[in-house]
Amino acid sequence: xxxxxxxxxxxxxxxxxxxxxxxxxxxxxxxxxxxxxxxxxxxxxxxxxxxxxxxxxxxxxxxxxxxxxxxxxxxxxxxxxxxxxxxxxxxxxxxxxxxxxxxxxxxxxxxxxxxxxxxxxxxxxxxxxxxxxxxxxxxxxxxxxxxxxxxxxxxxxxxxxxxxxxxxxxxxxxxxxxxxxxxxxxxxxxxxxxxxxxxxxxx
Amino acid sequence: xxxxxxxxxxxxxxxxxxxxxxxxxxxxxxxxxxxxxxxxxxxxxxxxxxxxxxxxxxxxxxxxxxxxxxxxxxxxxxxxxxxxxxxxxxxxxxxxxxxxxxxxxxxxxxxxxxxxxxxxxxxxxxxxxxxxxxxxxxxxxxxxxxxxxxxxxxxxxxxxxx
Numbered sequence: 584x585x586x587x588x589x590x591x592x593x594x595x596x597x598x599x600x601x602x603x604x605x606x607x608x609x610x611x612x613x614x615x616x617x618x619x620x621x622x623x624x625x626x627x628x629x630x631x632x633x634x635x636x637x638x639x640x641x642x643x644x645x646x647x648x649x650x651x652x653x654x655x656x657x658x659x660x661x662x663x664x665x666x667x668x669x670x671x672x673x674x675x676x677x678x679x680x681x682x683x684x685x686x687x688x689x690x691x692x693x694x695x696x697x698x699x700x701x702x703x704x705x706x707x708x709x710x711x712x713x714x715x716x717x718x719x720x721x722x723x724x725x726x727x728x729x730x731x732x733x734x735x736x737x738x739x740x741x742x743x744x745x746x747x748x749x750x751x752x753x754x755x756x757x758x759x760x761x762x763x764x765x766x767x768x769x770x771x772x773x774x775x776x777x778x779x780x781x782x783x784x785x786x
Numbered sequence: 787x788x789x790x791x792x793x794x795x796x797x798x799x800x801x802x803x804x805x806x807x808x809x810x811x812x813x814x815x816x817x818x819x820x821x822x823x824x825x826x827x828x829x830x831x832x833x834x835x836x837x838x839x840x841x842x843x844x845x846x847x848x849x850x851x852x853x854x855x856x857x858x859x860x861x862x863x864x865x866x867x868x869x870x871x872x873x874x875x876x877x878x879x880x881x882x883x884x885x886x887x888x889x890x891x892x893x894x895x896x897x898x899x900x901x902x903x904x905x906x907x908x909x910x911x912x913x914x915x916x917x918x919x920x921x922x923x924x925x926x927x928x929x930x931x932x933x934x935x936x937x938x939x940x941x942x943x944x945x946x947x948x
Contacts, residue, residue, distance in 0.1 A: 725821045725823075726821075728821075728823075728829060729821055731829075732826055732828070732829045740832065744829070744832045744833050744836055745836060747833045748833050748834075748836035748837050748841075751833070751837065751841060751845070752837060752838060752841045753840075753841065754841075754844065755844065756844055756847045756848055759844065759845065759848050760848055760849070763822075763823045763824075763848075764822065765822075765823070765824060765848060765849050765852075766849070767848075767849060768849050768850050769847075769849070769850070774847065777846065777847045777853065778847055781843040781844070781846055781847055783840075783843060783893075784839070784840045784841075784842070784843020784844050784846075785843070785844070
């Protein structure tokens with residue numbers, strides 16, 4: 584991803600216009616002044632994504648930044664690449680109203696701004712999207728995990744951690760080390776003792 | 787653009803530095819984009835908390851950090867609650883902890899019962915309250931037997947266990 588050829592022309596590919604248009608015109612102004620509805624997130628490789636403000640609130644990190652008044656200009660997220668951020672923004676849109684985070688958001692209710700975002704059970708469509716979302720190779724999954732952790736977005740964390748756990752399930756010790764690129768820091772004696780202790784897990 | 791906003795880079799580096807100082811987080815320098823899961827304990831704990839019993843046993847042999855997390859009762863509590871339902875969760879926690887903790891509860895009761903149920907019925911999700919209470923009763927008997935049978939009444943429960 585070079586920043587040169589993916590400039591402003593391609594940067595609006597994930598504009599969330601339909602979402603914004605779908606909301607009631609009588610909705611109270613968001614976060615008080617300005618009637619601001621979208622914020623711009625900027626990836627480390629200078630790609631910009633517009634995201635519905637309330638969708639962005641799924642991320643505790645972004646929410647803190649927005650509440651601190653940092654949502655006026657493009658918000659730089661230097662440790663996320665464009666493709667990762669594109670996926671994340673799409674997930675936020677699909678997870679609108681997802682109880683994994685909406686319950687928490689209702690508690691911080693201000694001026695009825697979340698009234699259209701009542702928690703609702705994930706539909707089969709959302710579940711299908713989640714499955715598709717993590718049908719990626721290992722490195723891409725790690726990128727998403729890191730993004731989830733940095734953004735502190737419960738729904739995103741849930742989906743990515745589930746995928747990582749699924750990947751590890753039924754692996755051998757060596758396969759797990761290989762998968763995560765971990766070094767065995769046990770002495771051979773220690774490892775033998777541990778394996779004996781956990782014999783039941785290897786049956 | 788407010789000056790207060792900082793990207794995650796600095797925070798992540800600080801976290802890695804903290805872990806290096808503690809001598810933990812041994813990475814082979816590979817993994818996605820040079821990312822090491824051991825640099826982030828919270829995230830790792832979140833993943834381990836979603837494994838089943840056998841995978842947790844395997845995970846404990848991966849490295850020291852994983853072992854420490856897999857020995858903690860938190861991941862086993864999550865596993866027990868996920869597989870046996872809320873009946874062994876918060877409301878029973880005090881009893882489970884007093885009788886040896888969730889890791890033991892899983893190894894002594896939940897795991898074996900699930901294995902048998904699974905073999906017969908393809909594994910149902912969650913236990914009824916009665917099933918949970920019966921398992922907790924069996925768990926307390928298991929605890930009693932571990933005391934070596936020197937005492938002959940349930941008064942063994944009076945002094946704090948272990």
